[in-house]
Amino acid sequence: MSDVNGLFVQAQDDVKQLRERPGNLTLLRLYALFKQATDGDVHGDKPGFTDIVGKYKYDAWAALQGTAPDIAKQQYVELVEALKNGTAA
Structure with a gap:
């Protein structure tokens, strides 16, 4: 499993554990x-x-x-990390 795939799977679990529900956007x-x-x-x-x-x-x-799947996975991971840290816009 590549690194991005492992992080993507972890981010899917992490997003379910967020303290606050993200906004609709x-x-x-x-x-x-x-x-x-x-x-x-x-x-x-x-x-x-x-x-x-x-x-x-x-x-x-x-x-x-047109976005490559690995790029989408990386962006997903980054967004979840930002949500966890409270730095998401």
């Missing part, structure tokens, strides 16, 4: 980075206007199109 960023890291570029049909949450998730993931 941060949650969207975490979701999009996770999906890009594990599934690659966005696929499937974009949800319709009646599925607002699904639409936002799809758009957040689509914004990362």
Whole structure:
């Protein structure tokens, strides 16, 4: 297992242990980075206007199109670390 993969797995556990729930924009960023890291570029049909949450998730993931999975994993790890340290914007 490469170093980034181990850190990514650890970050997935760490994010569940955060003292405070991140804001919606941060949650969207975490979701999009996770999906890009594990599934690659966005696929499937974009949800319709009646599925607002699904639409936002799809758009957040689509914004990362072309990002390499290892880069997405590293960014996910960095964001979780920032959340743990209270330095996330």
